[in-house]
Amino acid sequence: MSAVVVGDESAVSSQGVLVTLVPGPDRRSTPKPYQFRIVYRSSSREIGCVMTWLVLGGRQPYLVTLECTSTGHTRWHCTCTDAVYRGEDRPDYRCKHIRGLTACLPAE
Numbered sequence: 835m836s837a838v839v840v841g842d843e844s845a846v847s848s849q850g851v852l853v854t855l856v857p858g859p860d861r862r863s864t865p866k867p868y869q870f871r872i873v874y875r876s877s878s879r880e881i882g883c884v885m886t887w888l889v890l891g892g893r894q895p896y897l898v899t900l901e902c903t904s905t906g907h908t909r910w911h912c913t914c915t916d917a918v919y920r921g922e923d924r925p926d927y928r929c930k931h932i933r934g935l936t937a938c939l940p941a942e
């Protein structure tokens with residue numbers, strides 16, 4: 835993963851794509867393979883946006899972002915309506931896209 839070069843399409847498609855099962859958008863939440871494609875990766879772990887993934891497989895594409903706050907904590911963001919609405923009151927809320935992604939990452 836560390837070899838992913840932002841802007842190099844071949845490197846991104848071969849190394850930067852992660853596929854995992856996430857409850858789908860239908861009523862039964864049937865697990866579906868969702869693609870998480872790295873579209874941005876900060877060169878250093880500084881304050882602000884560390885990484886951004888493009889999420890494919892749902893009703894529409896979403897963006898999941900990992901943010902490093904000034905206090906040294908990390909915060910997850912997703913552009914789906916679930917994350918936007920519930921995240922307003924609960925900054926730590928994680929939608930299914932974020933949960934699916936973090937379940938695949940070795941550590942946070």
Ligand SMILES: [Zn+2]
Nearest residue numbers: 912914929931
């Ligand atoms: Zn989401």
